[in-house]
Amino acid sequence: MINEHERVEELVAVQALGGSTPQEEAELDQLWAAHGATCEQCRRMEAETREVAGRLAFALVPSPVREGLEDEVLQRTLRPAGTKRPGAARRWLAAVAAAALLVAGGIGGYLFAPRQSGQTGALATFLAQGARVVQFSGPGRGVLTLAYRPGVPSAFVVGSNLATPPEGKVYELWTFRGNRPPIPTGTFTPSGTQTIVHLPTDLSGAKQMAVTVEKAPGAPQPTTTPVFVAPISV
Amino acid sequence: MGPPLRLVSPHAFQAPVVATVDLGDARDRDLIRRIGGGDREAFRHLFRRYSPTALALAQRVLHQPHLAEETVQEAFLSVWRNPGGYDAHRGSVRAWLMSTVHHRAVDQVRREEAQRRRAEESVAMPGLPPDDPGEVVVEEIGLPQERAAVRGALDVLPGEQRQVIELMYFDGMSQSQIAARLGLPLGTVKSRCLLAMRRLRAALTWMER
Numbered sequence: 001m002i003n004e005h006e007r008v009e010e011l012v013a014v015q016a017l018g019g020s021t022p023q024e025e026a027e028l029d030q031l032w033a034a035h036g037a038t039c040e041q042c043r044r045m046e047a048e049t050r051e052v053a054g055r056l057a058f059a060l061v062p063s064p065v066r067e068g069l070e071d072e073v074l075q076r077t078l079r080p081a082g083t084k085r086p087g088a089a090r091r092w093l094a095a096v097a098a099a100a101l102l103v104a105g106g107i108g109g110y111l112f113a114p115r116q117s118g119q120t121g122a123l124a125t126f127l128a129q130g131a132r133v134v135q136f137s138g139p140g141r142g143v144l145t146l147a148y149r150p151g152v153p154s155a156f157v158v159g160s161n162l163a164t165p166p167e168g169k170v171y172e173l174w175t176f177r178g179n180r181p182p183i184p185t186g187t188f189t190p191s192g193t194q195t196i197v198h199l200p201t202d203l204s205g206a207k208q209m210a211v212t213v214e215k216a217p218g219a220p221q222p223t224t225t226p227v228f229v230a231p232i233s234v
Numbered sequence: 235m236g237p238p239l240r241l242v243s244p245h246a247f248q249a250p251v252v253a254t255v256d257l258g259d260a261r262d263r264d265l266i267r268r269i270g271g272g273d274r275e276a277f278r279h280l281f282r283r284y285s286p287t288a289l290a291l292a293q294r295v296l297h298q299p300h301l302a303e304e305t306v307q308e309a310f311l312s313v314w315r316n317p318g319g320y321d322a323h324r325g326s327v328r329a330w331l332m333s334t335v336h337h338r339a340v341d342q343v344r345r346e347e348a349q350r351r352r353a354e355e356s357v358a359m360p361g362l363p364p365d366d367p368g369e370v371v372v373e374e375i376g377l378p379q380e381r382a383a384v385r386g387a388l389d390v391l392p393g394e395q396r397q398v399i400e401l402m403y404f405d406g407m408s409q410s411q412i413a414a415r416l417g418l419p420l421g422t423v424k425s426r427c428l429l430a431m432r433r434l435r436a437a438l439t440w441m442e443r
Contacts (some may be wrong), residue, residue, distance in 0.1 A: 008309045013431040018295075018340040019402035019409060048439045049431055050388060054329025056403050056437060057336065058377060058384040066303070070281055073307050074274060077314045189278075219356055225293030 004035050005042060012046045016053035018162030064127050123147070123156050123196055131156075132233075136211065142190075146209055148232065153202040157188070157209075159195035170216045174226075175201065176208040185209070187218040206232045258377070262327035263320075271273040277314055284328060285310070287377070288335045294404050295339035305342060309335040328380070340406040387437035395430035398423055 011028040014020050035042065038162070123205040127133075140161035148155035157173060165171060167171060170189050174182035188197045203209070210226040212219075262283075268276035285306060292302035312319070312334060320330050388396055401407045401415065411428065413420045 002261050009431075010428050013427055014402070017399065017402040017427070017431075018336055019412075019427075020404050021408050021410070045435075048435045050333060051325035051329045052431065052434045053403065054325065054333040054336070055333070055380070056388075056399070056434075057287050057291040057332035058328075058381045059388055060287065060290040060294060063289040065285045065289055069303065069307070069387065070285070073281060073310055074278060076311055077274060077277065101305075149241050164429060232320065 002078050005039070005045075007031060008035065008039075008042050009045055009049075012042075012049050013053075016049045017056075018053075082216065109182050122198065123158070126154065126156060134230050134232070136209075136228035136230040138211075138226060138228040140211065144211065144228045144230075146232075148203045150204045151202065153200055155199040155201055155203055157195075157197040157199065159188075159190055159197075162190040162195060163195070164190060165213050168216055169213050170218060171211050171227075172214040172218045172222070173197075173199070174210045174212065174222055175203065175206050176210065178207050182210065182222055184218060184220060187216070203232050208232055249275055251386075258380070259326045259328065263322055266313075266317050266320050266327055269314060277310075280313070280327075281310055283377075284331055288332065291332060291335050292339045295336065296342060301342060304310070305338050306335060309338050328377075336403070343406045346347065383438060387434050390437065391430055391433055395426045395433070398426040399434075400428050 008028070008031050010025055011020070011031065014024060015028060032042075037043070126149070131147040131149050133145060133147050136146065140163065143160040144162065145158045145160075146155065147158070160173070170187040172187045173185040175185045176182050185201055186197060186199050188195060209230045209232060210222070211228040212222045212224045212226050214223060262280070264282045265276045269280065288306045288309060292305045293299055296302045296305065307394060309331070313331065320327060324330075388399075391399070397416070398412055401412045402409070407415065409420060409423045412418075413423045416423070
């Protein structure tokens with residue numbers, strides 16, 4: 001049978017890790033009131049446990065914070081507690097574009113998760129270096145997001161839950177620059193639920209990117225209506 | 235941030251229960267003190283320093299990026315509104331701050347009672363391996379020594395203990411849920427959790443005793 005110190009230690013550990021049930025919370029409250037609060041050993045153990053639990057977050061790879069979030073939080077400090085942000089839902093939707101990319105790229109992933117491809121690492125690096133992120137829109141199924149850095153010959157297109165093209169067809173990317181005809185920028189076929197496509201392309205001067213479904217291995221000019229379109233601002 | 239300058243806290247009466255005395259935490263405590271005086275610039279510094287980790291944590295627990303962002307905002311706002319909630323005698327600012335984020339995220343998961351559905355529907359959030367080139371760059375944006383210390387402590391845990399910690403902390407699972415998930419007796423999960431936390435405490439706080 002475990003002693004009181006050990007039971008307190010068990011319950012504190014579980015609570016600090018976020019795994020307590022209401023029954024365990026209640027038991028800890030009782031034990032703490034009867035024993036822990038006056039026990040130097042338990043007080044030290046509790047503080048150390050909470051310190052360790054808090055610091056576990058640093059095992060994660062940090063996530064890039066959306067541009068503008070810092071200012072939004074600062075703005076909220078000016079308002080009384082409990083005040084809802086105006087247009088919060090709209091801003092959330094704006095964040096989804098970046099978020100979808102982060103999810104696909106695994107930036108917020110845990111260190112001990114299965115190893116990912118070098119593509120994911122390259123994407124993480126690219127995002128950490130301040131890439132612009134824009135979500136495609138259009139009738140295509142799934143979420144498609146573009147990350148690019150003007151002046152850098154590199155961009156990523158990240159797809160999530162995209163429809164599989166018909167047999168013998170591929171998705172083809174097109175870049176629109178000025179009034180020139182669209183430039184074929186690469187093809188891809190989704191594999192699984194996530195797709196990461198690296199484009200060795202500098203999108204400086206580009207106005208738009210679009211995706212059509214074309215006959216494999218790709219067409220020199222689009223032959224179908226775009227299923228995804230994304231504006232590019234540089 | 236330079237190498238942490240660790241001081242050995244004296245075993246004197248009324249010594250802090252956990253004395254975190256690296257220079258980074260000293261600076262954090264100063265930021266909290268200034269925030270208490272309404273210093274928004276100090277708040278901005280704290281946000282820049284810790285929001286990437288806070289966001290990673292919230293995203294990992296919630297699996298919903300927009301909710302994670304909101305959770306991080308609320309956590310930082312709670313610091314702004316109640317900096318006195320931090321007790322320097324009970325640990326570091328960073329641990330306190332991340333605990334705030336973590337508790338809010340776990341509460342959010344449980345309040346909506348949608349943890350299982352969320353996990354099933356969400357896109358997997360894989361991590362980066364330690365030697366992934368992407369991580370090297372990401373690491374440079376914050377607290378590399380702290381990350382190395384925590385990862386080092388986790389790395390030396392036996393795999394079965396680390397698994398329990400991971401499921402509880404990052405997935406918000408109770409011991410019973412973990413036991414069911416892993417097909418283990420509840421007592422085994424409890425002992426693994428306890429042993430893991432003892433090892434982590436020994437690894438991460440022993441110099442400060």
